[in-house]
Amino acid sequence: MKAASPTPAMDHPATFPLLTASKLHGVGARTLSRIAREIRQWGAGTDPERVVRSDPRVAQALSETGALEAATRLARADLQAARAQGASILCELDDAYPALLRPVPDRPALLYVLGALRGQDPRNVAVVGTQEPTRDGQRTAARIAGRYALEGWSVVSGLALGIDAAAHTAALEAGGHTVAVLAHGLDTLSPPRHRELAQRIVAAGGALLSEYPYGTAPLRPQFVQRDRLQAGLSLGVILIQSSEDGGSLHAARAALRYGRLLAYPQPSAADAAQGGRAVQATLRLLGGVDLESYLKCDARALQRVFRIRGREDYPELDRRLLALTPR
Structure with a gap:
């Protein structure tokens, strides 16, 4: 099943680093949201990949031999599947990320979307x-x-x-x-x-x-x-x-x-x-x-x-x- 009109698989520069981190052992949604908050606080000009790598839990996971290569391979597979389907992968820093989800404490740091959201419309x-x-x-x-x-x-x-x-x-x-x-x-x-x-x-x-x-x-x-x-x-x-x-x-x-x-x-x-x-x-x-x-x-x-x-x-x-x- 494909979207009626294909949308970008990925938009925000932090999405792929966060997607890669999500494939690491021991890195869950809470860690990803904490990293996303740090990227937002640093503001424009921040290197998202550097912020992701500097997180203690991510750094620990990356210490395992071959962890980065395996995580990158899995992240690229997700990205390729999304592009083939005409779907989007959103991180919580994306403008298209649903506004109502932002204040939710256990919100997903990443969303997979096929079709069109009305992210900023609260109705x-x-x-x-x-x-x-x-x-x-x-x-x-x-x-x-x-x-x-x-x-x-x-x-x-x-x-x-x-x-x-x-x-x-x-x-x-x-x-x-x-x-x-x-x-x-x-x-x-x-x-x-x-x-x-x-x-x-x-x-x-x-x-x-x-x-x-x-x-x-x-x-x-x-x-x-x-x-x-x-x-x-x-x-x-x-x-x-x-x-x-x-x-x-x-x-x-x-x-x-x-x-x-x-x-x-x-x-x-x-x-x-x-x-x-x-x-x-x-x-x-x-x-x-x-x-x-x-x-x-x-x-x-x-x-x-x-x-x-x-x-x-x-x-x-x-x-x-x-x-x-x-x-």
């Missing part, structure tokens, strides 16, 4: 939920995602079955922008049946985004990280439906942890009466019992939990979302 909202929604839940996801797409917001989701697919599809049908956050490299797709949907997203001017390099297979822990990235990219997360311990709660909790908003639609009367697994989480939020423990947050964060009862609540929801725009 991003994540619409997430279970892979096994009720019919009403599916309709609610489509209605909410379509409404935000029509209003010019970018709809962020995870390309999973169920609610995610409904959100992406509704955004596309509304002629809007949507971003699919992946839990694997851009050279694969999970689930495979959503390949056509992924192609539609890119062709319509949206993007597939991952923090994982080429060759990374979809593994369970990475989906948790993917969920937190959806929250970091957005002013708020709208949790449509989820079981009581569903994976989408990772995005919901991350939203509150990052100082963003968590919204949820009140279940339909039929779904509430049936009380199935798909609405367990929203019913618990509606009940309001021991939410600090359930959402793993403090009492102040609960002020950023918003119930959507109907369309009359959207103006207030929009106001609260936009009030969280970084200044």
Whole structure:
């Protein structure tokens, strides 16, 4: 799968040194972000490669025989794969790096992007939920995602079955922008049946985004990280439906942890009466019992939990979302 219009694989001069460092043993995202901050502090005229090499953890990793050569080879392979696909590799110093991710403490130092982001436009909202929604839940996801797409917001989701697919599809049908956050490299797709949907997203001017390099297979822990990235990219997360311990709660909790908003639609009367697994989480939020423990947050964060009862609540929801725009 290639981008509709190929974009530069790499732009900022710090990207390749950081990409190379990311291939070294023991060098993780925290180290890379620390190095990026140092490069930014030094300002124009700084040699990014020199700053990268001077980091103690990088220097230690480079002391291993053949480490630099192996890391460089792997970095070049990523760069070549991105160019062949028409994708971009962004470091957090890039102008195109999403603005909402910059203040997130565990942000990825590097992003792999196929398609087009709207990096400096803060009007991003994540619409997430279970892979096994009720019919009403599916309709609610489509209605909410379509409404935000029509209003010019970018709809962020995870390309999973169920609610995610409904959100992406509704955004596309509304002629809007949507971003699919992946839990694997851009050279694969999970689930495979959503390949056509992924192609539609890119062709319509949206993007597939991952923090994982080429060759990374979809593994369970990475989906948790993917969920937190959806929250970091957005002013708020709208949790449509989820079981009581569903994976989408990772995005919901991350939203509150990052100082963003968590919204949820009140279940339909039929779904509430049936009380199935798909609405367990929203019913618990509606009940309001021991939410600090359930959402793993403090009492102040609960002020950023918003119930959507109907369309009359959207103006207030929009106001609260936009009030969280970084200044």
